[in-house]
Amino acid sequence: MTVPAIQVEGVEKHFGGLQALKGLDLTVEQGEFFGLLGPNGAGKSTLINILAGLLRPTAGVAKVMGHDVVDAYQAARMALGVVPQELVFDPFFNVREMLRFQAGYFGRGKENDAWVDEIIESLGLTDKAHTNMRRLSGGMKRRALIAQALAHKPPVIVLDEPTAGVDVELRQLMWAFIRRLNEEGHTIILTTHYLEEAEELCSRVAMMKQGEIVALDTTANLLNKFAAKNLRMTLGDQALPSSLQAMLKQHEGNTYTLALTDMHQVEQVLSELRKANVAVEDMQITEADLEDVFLSLVGGA
Amino acid sequence: MSLINEQTRGMYTLFKKEILRFWRVAFQTIASPVLTALMYLLIFSHVLAGRVQVYDDVPYTAFLIPGLIMMSLLQNAFANTSSSLVQSKVMGNIIFVLLTPLTYLQFYMAFVSASVVRGLAVGLSIYLVAIWFVDLPIAHVGWVLAFAVLGGALLGTFGIIAGIWADRFDQMAAFQNFVIMPLTFLSGVFYSIHSLPPIWQTVSKFNPFFYMIDGFRYGFFGKGDISPWISLGVVTSFLVILVLLSLKMLKSGYKIRG
Numbered sequence: 127m128t129v130p131a132i133q134v135e136g137v138e139k140h141f142g143g144l145q146a147l148k149g150l151d152l153t154v155e156q157g158e159f160f161g162l163l164g165p166n167g168a169g170k171s172t173l174i175n176i177l178a179g180l181l182r183p184t185a186g187v188a189k190v191m192g193h194d195v196v197d198a199y200q201a202a203r204m205a206l207g208v209v210p211q212e213l214v215f216d217p218f219f220n221v222r223e224m225l226r227f228q229a230g231y232f233g234r235g236k237e238n239d240a241w242v243d244e245i246i247e248s249l250g251l252t253d254k255a256h257t258n259m260r261r262l263s264g265g266m267k268r269r270a271l272i273a274q275a276l277a278h279k280p281p282v283i284v285l286d287e288p289t290a291g292v293d294v295e296l297r298q299l300m301w302a303f304i305r306r307l308n309e310e311g312h313t314i315i316l317t318t319h320y321l322e323e324a325e326e327l328c329s330r331v332a333m334m335k336q337g338e339i340v341a342l343d344t345t346a347n348l349l350n351k352f353a354a355k356n357l358r359m360t361l362g363d364q365a366l367p368s369s370l371q372a373m374l375k376q377h378e379g380n381t382y383t384l385a386l387t388d389m390h391q392v393e394q395v396l397s398e399l400r401k402a403n404v405a406v407e408d409m410q411i412t413e414a415d416l417e418d419v420f421l422s423l424v425g426g427a
Numbered sequence: 428m429s430l431i432n433e434q435t436r437g438m439y440t441l442f443k444k445e446i447l448r449f450w451r452v453a454f455q456t457i458a459s460p461v462l463t464a465l466m467y468l469l470i471f472s473h474v475l476a477g478r479v480q481v482y483d484d485v486p487y488t489a490f491l492i493p494g495l496i497m498m499s500l501l502q503n504a505f506a507n508t509s510s511s512l513v514q515s516k517v518m519g520n521i522i523f524v525l526l527t528p529l530t531y532l533q534f535y536m537a538f539v540s541a542s543v544v545r546g547l548a549v550g551l552s553i554y555l556v557a558i559w560f561v562d563l564p565i566a567h568v569g570w571v572l573a574f575a576v577l578g579g580a581l582l583g584t585f586g587i588i589a590g591i592w593a594d595r596f597d598q599m600a601a602f603q604n605f606v607i608m609p610l611t612f613l614s615g616v617f618y619s620i621h622s623l624p625p626i627w628q629t630v631s632k633f634n635p636f637f638y639m640i641d642g643f644r645y646g647f648f649g650k651g652d653i654s655p656w657i658s659l660g661v662v663t664s665f666l667v668i669l670v671l672l673s674l675k676m677l678k679s680g681y682k683i684r685g
Contacts, residue, residue, distance in 0.1 A: 179525070179526070179684070180525055203528045214523075217518065228527075230441075231523075231528075233433040233434070
């Protein structure tokens, strides 16, 4: 039996009267590409900061590769690479120096330089290796941050909203690189606001709301469980028959979106419409996405 | 190089980074304080030489130099740890160190060692320039080194405490201008406290900077306002208190870990 990459049991974090995490339980196995979703203030960053040792849990236990983040913090931090949300940098050094320092803090010496060069190349930073961090563009700083998190070759990598404000090209490059790391056996934990991103990349997803996990499942199951398909119809002048109101998800002008739990319902919808003599001008069936799941769980509804 | 192993490399790397951090801007961190000290030397020796005589056989200009060296050493040791910490807190890049397995003790050692190196570099530079102009023999090199290293460590440690406490640059500047500057200037850099009125002599004896400077000066001339052993005792006691306080702050994560 292998130890989980991340194990969180009953973790609470209070800031004064505010309860940022309310007894969280979460296990992420090694090799997973795991998504942590939720609106601002849901507690994603708090959880990550506890794993990283930047915050201490008020209660509960958190482990990285089996090492307690408080009692065995050295081993836990050795196993973890964190890409912080903010674009922080040290203005005194260039990219290669920073990466070597970062590896050095973790006890890595010259034998690690080849790996540092590999990260620099994979992230497209070769031209900038000798450029001072201060002179890098925002996108390049973001790449350097990812590189810094990887400098000591950690088995578990946490990315805290890495694509906020990043252009499409860089996003593609980043994801290709992180996918590769995942294929090579690294566990990836990603927090993001971009649901398509999580849908495309993550095999499992936790959705957080106000310090709690409100959904935790494989991405596929979540999509199946909540509003598997959407039926979008443009009707004639008449309104939607009252018998169909229960399925209504969205309504704009005479365009109605109904949530379907399975395809047999299409027939039912059509017969109801016929009964009420409502003409259908257009009809479309679309796959639900994580956004639907997200909204139904986390959103105002 | 067997001292550098997996366990100590992290600390050594942080030490090296802190050294490079000031060395990259050596014009500001070394050359500028050296120039300032030499300006003091030029002006004060010009104005006061012949009027002030502290020890019978020591010209005022020679008397002044150890005080200026120590003053600059102390101020720069303080500046190194405090500015590095405040800057990395404001910029946010302190996170890169906080994410590592470095212990709080290793963090302390790396920061303070680098600040001692900067203090010594500034002090030695002033000495090397000054001896071109002034005859300045060293009576007891051991006392000189002991007070230089202890004083640097004490102010480096003080800088850690101030750097952790201050959240903004202006708070740090206030600390520097309202605490460090008065303490250094009122410590006998430019005079012997025996030349002061009794009340100020007593006040000076509560200033730890006085003991650092007097002990350091004793190393040059073999004489001082008080015994170097007393100064050593006072400086060491202050150092121990500040080390314990700073380690307590670092261990608890005060203001740097939530």
